[in-house]
Amino acid sequence: MLTNRQLLILQVIIDDFILTAQPVGSRSIAKKEAVTFSSATIRNEMADLEEMGFIEKTHSSSGRVPSEKGYRFYVDHLLSPLRLSSQEILTIRDAFDDKMMEFERVVQKSAGILSDLTNYTSIILGPEVFETKLKQLQIVPLSEQSAIAILVTDTGHVEHRAFNVPVEMKGADLEKMVNILNSRLQGVPLVKLHEKLYSEIHELLKTHTDQHEEAFQYLHAALVDDHPTKLYIGGKTNILMQPEFRDLDKVRSLYATIEQESEMADLLRTDQKGIQVRIGQENPFDAMQNCSLITASYHLGNDQVGTIALLGPTRMEYNRMFSLMNVLSRHMTDTFRGWY
Amino acid sequence: MLTNRQLLILQVIIDDFILTAQPVGSRSIAKKEAVTFSSATIRNEMADLEEMGFIEKTHSSSGRVPSEKGYRFYVDHLLSPLRLSSQEILTIRDAFDDKMMEFERVVQKSAGILSDLTNYTSIILGPEVFETKLKQLQIVPLSEQSAIAILVTDTGHVEHRAFNVPVEMKGADLEKMVNILNSRLQGVPLVKLHEKLYSEIHELLKTHTDQHEEAFQYLHAALVDDHPTKLYIGGKTNILMQPEFRDLDKVRSLYATIEQESEMADLLRTDQKGIQVRIGQENPFDAMQNCSLITASYHLGNDQVGTIALLGPTRMEYNRMFSLMNVLSRHMTDTFRGWY
DNA sequence: ATTTAGCACTCACTGATAAAGAGTGCTAAC
DNA sequence: GTTAGCACTCTTTATCAGTGAGTGCTAAAT
Numbered sequence A, B: 001m002l003t004n005r006q007l008l009i010l011q012v013i014i015d016d017f018i019l020t021a022q023p024v025g026s027r028s029i030a031k032k033e034a035v036t037f038s039s040a041t042i043r044n045e046m047a048d049l050e051e052m053g054f055i056e057k058t059h060s061s062s063g064r065v066p067s068e069k070g071y072r073f074y075v076d077h078l079l080s081p082l083r084l085s086s087q088e089i090l091t092i093r094d095a096f097d098d099k100m101m102e103f104e105r106v107v108q109k110s111a112g113i114l115s116d117l118t119n120y121t122s123i124i125l126g127p128e129v130f131e132t133k134l135k136q137l138q139i140v141p142l143s144e145q146s147a148i149a150i151l152v153t154d155t156g157h158v159e160h161r162a163f164n165v166p167v168e169m170k171g172a173d174l175e176k177m178v179n180i181l182n183s184r185l186q187g188v189p190l191v192k193l194h195e196k197l198y199s200e201i202h203e204l205l206k207t208h209t210d211q212h213e214e215a216f217q218y219l220h221a222a223l224v225d226d227h228p229t230k231l232y233i234g235g236k237t238n239i240l241m242q243p244e245f246r247d248l249d250k251v252r253s254l255y256a257t258i259e260q261e262s263e264m265a266d267l268l269r270t271d272q273k274g275i276q277v278r279i280g281q282e283n284p285f286d287a288m289q290n291c292s293l294i295t296a297s298y299h300l301g302n303d304q305v306g307t308i309a310l311l312g313p314t315r316m317e318y319n320r321m322f323s324l325m326n327v328l329s330r331h332m333t334d335t336f337r338g339w340y
Numbered sequence C: 001a002t003t004t005a006g007c008a009c010t011c012a013c014t015g016a017t018a019a020a021g022a023g024t025g026c027t028a029a030c
Numbered sequence D: 001g002t003t004a005g006c007a008c009t010c011t012t013t014a015t016c017a018g019t020g021a022g023t024g025c026t027a028a029a030t
Helices: A003-020 A026-031 A039-051 A067-078 A087-097 A103-118 A171-185 A190-206 A212-223 A236-241 A248-258 A259-267 A318-337 B004-020 B024-033 B039-051 B068-078 B086-097 B102-117 B169-187 B190-208 B213-224 B237-239 B248-258 B260-270 B318-337
Strands: A056-057 A064-066 A121-127 A134-141 A146-153 A158-164 A229-234 A276-281 A291-302 A305-313 B055-057 B064-066 B121-125 B134-141 B146-153 B160-166 B231-234 B276-279 B291-300 B304-313
Touching: A003 A064, A003 A087, A026 A039, A026 B231, A039 A056, A039 A064, A039 B121, A056 B248, A064 B121, A067 A318, A087 A103, A087 A318, A103 A229, A103 A305, A103 A318, A121 A259, A134 B064, A134 B068, A134 B134, A146 B146, A146 B304, A158 A212, A158 B160, A190 A212, A229 A259, A236 A248, A236 B134, A236 B248, A236 B291, A248 A259, A248 B237, A259 B276, A291 A318, A291 B039, A305 A318, A318 B231, A318 B276, B004 B024, B004 B039, B004 B068, B024 B039, B039 B055, B039 B276, B055 B304, B064 B068, B086 B318, B102 B231, B102 B304, B121 B237, B121 B260, B134 B169, B160 B213, B169 B190, B190 B213, B231 B260, B237 B248, B248 B260, B291 B318, B304 B318
Parallel strands: none
Antiparallel strands: A056 A064, A121 A229, A121 A305, A134 A146, A146 A158, A276 A291, A291 A305, B055 B064, B121 B231, B121 B304, B134 B146, B146 B160, B276 B291, B291 B304
């Protein structure tokens, strides 16, 4: 167990390092007004803290730097919630004030705010598209051979897909089909579309159109496609401003990792409530070994969940980040609640 | 006027520098098999070429590096069209083989291919959305108070926007309104929507609905919004791989410039046919002083035009880029031609 | 039994100096 | 007109001493 003095020293070291990114020496700790004991005492305590694995030296005679274990302890036990500046609160409130009615815009804007306020990179995972239900299907013919299928979900999400219209199919057929589809498919979760198409629609089409088989194929292609859960990323270039990413190779590999959308989406998907932090090695990807990932969830309507995340160096302003993400996720949830 | 020998030397210098990014010395030029004269002769010629401003030294005893004037001359007079490798041709053809029916997907994919094949950053400007005409308007009610307006243009472009439905407005009213709008607005260019709404629809609404004024306001908000011309960017991180962008500050400012969408769009908008190159200072932005921007146009249907561009260091493989952009823009144009 | 002052030691960083190497410009010979 | 030869310039790399921040240990002070 750590003594109070050790706790204080650890706190000062991490706070200082988060601010300056420089190893912290005993003398500079002794200068802090909260610290009433001498640098020699601090050196002794630091030796103990190092032995316990909370801090490290960069070389044999350097100041100390928090270890990942140190950050973990800091996050779990030493974090004092920070009040956001009125400036920050205002920025967020203003952004949500302006009437945004679309999910995409809200999320995009949130990602922007988050990265702007933090100088880190924000990543927002939309809710599982699969869970959303079909509200309406529309088909807009463009020309003789082509048309656009438009899916609207109950969350107001719109997907569209162009497809070829079989030459034999007339406009009236098309319309009839859309009507059938709408009556049968409304309220069906997107993930079930495929299944439903086979189980019900396939049969139904036979009785209504001549080219049922062909029509079905086209339909299938138009409707059942990948509905990937989208990632919204903000402030990707903020990574370049962190001193720990002076090394271009690291930046490159981190970018490469971020751009693997499906892996990132898997990483962010979570059931847990509240805010979570993954520090350094706790992250699964090599390129993120020097990073921390803070995640929080937001909610849409019933029980759909999305995730907002913040990616930065392990040396992160955790307390401010926690407050910001708390406020932001609540704002998002509130905004969406109003819609459903 | 340059002698043949000077032309040859200039060509060798630029070709070599494009490949290696290293200053080129007289000895290495003399080793080329096309070169039959000695390094001393080359030194003399290089002194002349330098005096004329085509090449520069990085310091008093260094090899030579092409100046911007040198690149300009190279592009205008020394460029021998390069045959693409079958690998490259295949990559492009394969990409376009797969039946993509949507403008966005084609463009996105094109940007991806271009940046992958070049290791530079590709930027594609869509056609002026303003020019595209309204094909159909649909309104999908989501709840009592909200609905989604969906615009489909003749190019298959889909825009959607959520809006609040006036509480007094019933579903039937909404439907009636959509019908009116569709009958009156089909074929109207998006840029004229605003005007048309005022000149015709405003009046018309009065005779059909009770809350004409309020309905009109909502309608206006839903339809007449910014339809910004979109930029599709591919391979933004490729910038990091260029040795001339070892300096993070340069990368940052270049990213900042690229992200100013409207300025970039203005920069890319062009009436000229064929391929254009802007070298270094010929670019308007400070951050692009060390860059070259190659642009080419593609066409959609009637007379709509978009631009594909490639951003890299001035030391660019111009001839390969020219061939690639030629092929790609033609493929895009062909693809779109099939649609209209 | 703690805490602290003092001191030797370590290591990174800075700046100076030297040596090597690449390349030029000029001169004189071909 | 062309080229070989050579002195000169400038960058790059390595080496080395000096400086300073910081540590660990010991012995004195509390």
